[in-house]
Amino acid sequence: MSIRFLTHLLAGTTLLGGALACPAAAQKAAPKADFHTWAARPPMGWNSWDCYGPTVTEAEVRANADYMAQNLRSSGWEYVVVDIRWYVGNDTAHGYNEKDPDWNLDAYGRFVPAVNRFPSAAGGQGFRPLADYLHGKGLKFGIHIMRGVPVVAVQRRLPILGTKLTAADIYSKEGQAGWLHDMYTVKAGPGAQEYYDSLFELYAGWGVDFVKVDDLSEPYHKPEVEMIRRAIDRSGRKIVLSTSPGETPIAEAQHVAAHANMWRTVGDFWDSWEQLKEHFAVCSRWAPHIRPGAFPDADMLPLGRLGIRAERGDDRQSRFTRDEQYTLMTLWSIFRSPLMFGGDLPSADAFTLGLLTNKNVLAMHRRSTRNRQLFRRGDLVAWTADDPATGDKFLALFNAQDQELAPAAEAAWAGPLLTRQTPGHSQAVDVDITSATTLYLNVRDGGDGIAWDHADWLNPTLSNGTETRSLTDLPWQKATAGWGQATVNKSVSGAPLMVNGKSYEQGIGTHANSLIEYQLPAGYTRFRATAGLDAAGAAQNTGGTLQFLVFTKSPLRPAPADSVRVPVALAQLGVSGTCTVRDLWTGQATTVSGEFAPYVRRHGARLYRISKAEKSAVLK
Incomplete structure (x- = not known):
């Protein structure tokens, strides 16, 4: 048994924000408001994964939070999420340390922050001081966890808070993640719900506002999804639930929407055009399931400076071209995906900041309805959505044409x-x-x-x-x-x-x-x-x-044109007569009737608001 574990064991829960409180505390009545109202609009924030993998430090989290508070909060960005393995003191970049991990957990088998990486957690305070720091800046705090019960808690037969059972009574090796072996499945039965209740009671005590639960969506672990939902409701705190990774089975769309605020539609997404292009089909498949407070999640925005200590690639600027970055932001916005920025915010340049703060694009993302693919003609794609306040239409046009390969x-x-x-x-x-x-x-x-x-x-x-x-x-x-x-x-x-x-x-x-x-x-x-x-x-x-x-000969076919016209009959949008078409990225406007056919650059996108002539309202 490590000295660090003994420290937490002796400290008990008084130092962990009341973790030794009466078990009845875990059975608080669910908040009266439906949990979907906690995130009625798609959540927007920053997540440490794309930059720092499993090694982010408190100083790096605070630096990104400071930048968000100063430059992005007024545009609606609010969540700061510490991703995977914040409880391991000696984790490594480019591959998890599973040989001799320095575990940090409390007397009830619940992981707590590694103090060498998160100094404010010293003395058993957990993430409460860091959450307080973010809340003081008007931001919200989130963490990543793995589904299940820690293997080390099972091995040590650590007790489950409020019961006479131990972690060894609630686990199953069946369904253990193949890519990281920190956790066992929590099997339904005595002690299982109490274990999850104890987790979210702890997180509520820390002031956590958002939890991303990994190894939950694909394959889909329905019993644990339901236990986690109950645990959040019983915690008494409005904690937004994000499930990961994907693709979540579309057959479970109704179930996941009834239990989570957002759920992944893909595996980990990085700065790869091939992966971005795949999202046109994925987003079209999931668009019918967009609801207030329940959002299909196309995954993070790998923009700006990435890979400082990440799992994929080295320290770099996003490999997406500027055209591809417009495609990414346009598709995610009209699809109403949650927006979780993956780059290092203090390193953001003016172009990246402009992508993240365009008020008209973000307003469409916040409140548009009937978001859907209008057509796909080969690799020329159109999406549309409505503005319920004005009756205007939104139109996104994409040119996803590639230089094709020989068969x-x-x-x-x-x-x-x-x-x-x-x-x-x-x-x-x-x-x-x-x-x-x-x-x-x-x-x-x-x-x-x-x-x-x-x-x-x-x-x-x-x-x-x-x-x-x-x-x-x-x-x-x-x-x-x-x-x-x-x-x-x-x-x-x-x-x-x-x-x-x-x-x-x-x-x-x-x-x-x-x-x-x-x-x-x-x-x-x-x-x-x-x-x-x-x-x-x-x-x-x-x-x-x-x-x-x-x-032995080039497999590349001749490259398509740099730009092509993408014609759209305004009648397809339900619009007639003369209209004002305003480019939401540039602010430029023109008047058209009958058909609108702008040029769109290869791998690029255009995004428009279409209004009746003489109408050029800007969303607030």
Whole structure:
């Protein structure tokens, strides 16, 4: 038993904001107001995950809160959320420390903040001082937790507050997350609800306003969703509930909307155009389920400065182009997704700040109704929504056209679909490259919609029958990756190349969808490698479905035009006569009738308010 655990054990709950109070405190009557009214509009805030992974510190949280209070609060941004593993004192970036984690938990098996990272939690105060600091600035405080009961609490048979049971009486190994092993499932039965009640009583005592519960939505753990809902209601505090990750099963849309304020529609979303493009179908699928206080969550906004100590990639500015950033903000806003900014706020530049504070875009996000896809013509997409106060229409236009790739039938070599069920998580690659001057290594998503497609080209070599040369000795001409950057002798996550439990010193780590181009030295006749699903992808609950291909001629088709017209008949919007069309991003206005057909840049977006002529009201 660690000294830190003993400290919390001896401190009891007097120092934890009344955690040793009478068990009846956990059975407070539910607030009279329906929990949906606690977040009638989509929540907006900052979350530490995209910048700091599981290692954020109190100083970094306060710095981002200070910036939000000064620059964003007046625009409606209010939540500051500490993401995963705030209870581990020695966690690491680019992969969780599961070898010797420095756990911090109290006498009742509930995690508490690591004091070396959150000094104000000293003396058993938990997150109360940090929450008070944020509340003093007019902000709200949120935390991330994992579904379930801590494995370490089960091992130590720690008691459940208000019962004669222990953590060992309420757990099941069934359904444990495959990507992080901190928790066991809480099985329904004696002590289960009391355990969750004790958690949210503690969080209420800390002043928590928002809880993101991970490993809850996909797969969907209905019994624990219901226990968490009851626990929040019994806590007596208005705590907004966010479930994660996704995609939440759409068959459970009514159930999740009856229990949570927001729920994930996708897995972790990063600064990848391929992932962003997938959201058009996802958002269209979930738009019918948007309700006041219950919002499908398209995940965070990976904008500005990212990856300071994150799980994906290194310290960088968002890889989204400015056009793609407009697409992201426009789609999230007209879909009415919660907006959780992932970048480091103190590092934000003027362009990023402008995206976050456009009053007309945010007003549409706050109060528009009937948000829906109007049409999709190939990769030209239109969304629309209504302004219930004025009768005006909103129109978002997107150009998601890409430079297309040749079909697999044209490849010099195309492997079968590779999944975690593939023996050895790998397949041999052997390609005739006689007379070829270029080599293109291509990895494509297998179509499962999950982004954990970590791919490795292991021991890639060129040979001519007598001489063999490692491809990793040559510089590539160009390299793209679905997220992150292709890397030599490391996986795309930055970890060692690892496939099916075996590590490799030589290879190329990348991600679907990716294309790596090489100029070949003369005389080589064969390319050989092992194509593998990296352990970082294979370890996830879902995903890791991809196809490896090799081309000796460019697989890229001619690029589409930089801009194309996207015509919309105003009658499709239910509008007739002459109208004023105002660009919500630029403020420029024009008058049209019959048809509106602006040019939209490739990967870009336009967003408009359409009013009867002579009407140019600006939303307040």
